[in-house]
Amino acid sequence: MPGKQPVLIRTIAEMRQAMKPYKANGSRVGLVPTMGALHAGHASLLKRARSECNVVVASVYVNPTQFGPNEDFNKYPRQLPLDLDRCGREGVDYVFAPADAEMYGGGTQTLIHVAKLTERLCGTFRPGHFDGVCTVVAKLFNIVQPDLTYFGQKDAQQVTVLKRMVADLNVPLQIVVCPTIREGDGLAMSSRNAFLSVEQRKQALCLYNALQAGRNVIVQGIKTSSRINAIMRDVVLAAGPFATDYLEAVDAQTLQPMEELAGTVLLAGAIRIGATRLIDNLLVDVT
């Protein structure tokens, strides 16, 4: 099913220019921000955008400011030709793939910081990560000026933080959160899965298994988070000596821990399989 190749745009000025007629005629513009290495998870975002918008823009940009100094910025997969093909198959109209000099050329000094929501979970282990995410996403919002923008529930803390930013800064758009897409055995799709060896790929499933075990005991009526967290941790420990950054039940809105679970709970985890850091999460309604 070969699609029409999307228009590849490399500069901010050209991106703005391309959007002008759509903004002028009231078209509904959809933006799917990505770091490329597109997989079925991204494809689900693109499909949703295609079904809801008159014009669909995918950005492909590995944003340096959201990587820590010892993280995987340099080895993060880059495959623009494949990504363009994928975008073409999903009916994307424009792919915005700027260079670093284009995005941060003028000696940037500005950061957007969301406070409380970034203090826990990935925020603890990736200092500055969400400042980098918020800032680059705000830039993309200002460049493309979408009406709708699409993110995956896989990055649960990211969507919570970005929704907070959009509300707090009155950004005139709507964030659409799409369900996590998984491999046949349940592993959450991630560009970083490509780093896993065959053996590690099997081991990696322990994260999703742990989250499911947590969900199961909640469904059985256990609402004490310390117990649920211990059960989830045991599942990972049984699979191998993997470092767990965090694996816990938190309030889905505030991302804060609560001893007795109530309302919508986020079971969220980040573990390291070798040098690869994987995250996953499940939402559970506690009644």
Next chain:
Amino acid sequence: MPGKQPVLIRTIAEMRQAMKPYKANGSRVGLVPTMGALHAGHASLLKRARSECNVVVASVYVNPTQFGPNEDFNKYPRQLPLDLDRCGREGVDYVFAPADAEMYGGGTQTLIHVAKLTERLCGTFRPGHFDGVCTVVAKLFNIVQPDLTYFGQKDAQQVTVLKRMVADLNVPLQIVVCPTIREGDGLAMSSRNAFLSVEQRKQALCLYNALQAGRNVIVQGIKTSSRINAIMRDVVLAAGPFATDYLEAVDAQTLQPMEELAGTVLLAGAIRIGATRLIDNLLVDVT
């Protein structure tokens, strides 16, 4: 010269709604953000906006997040009826005067921080001030979505910081900086001048006199900033025992000090006359 009274808007939703037809038909929207207590300085911004835009919005909002805990937020002058009259005389179409609950009701956690440019001058003496300014101005930009926005050179560091923010975040608008408007004797117009007693009002002129003295010696060929700073400081000291937060020659672009002046220099000062903090500045081209 009575003008048509502008439309007073109190909520973000109504402000967005009011702008929709103008955005749809390609009108040029101008925004003049103010904290109210409008004087001839603000009027000059409104006139400029009126001459360049199809629709002119003035915001009147005393933003709490840009005041420190011991600053003059509570006593800052508030006079919306007079401001509406003034806006009417200047042909303003809409006055956006939201309540605090409207602007910060949802438990805001987001701040926009511009780094280097905020480290000196007022940034040293008003920690967090420019974070508050940047954040509220970004909110106003997102609510009104102006094509042009107008600020006074009187707040030299503010305009430098906001220009940096707009460039760094790719905000799709242009900042227009308008000259400082002065009283007959040269005192820069400021809403805070209303706090001065008759005696203090006379003393306050020492700030502008000091800046002029600095400019004069630069014009005479002296380019060593330490000498110029000393001359300016002497003018203030001769006028009375006023606390000087800062009074110095800096690079107009970076706001950093430089021993040998070159290029465009900003002579900037902040002094305290009794409980009232006044700022002023002059731009000087050093050839």
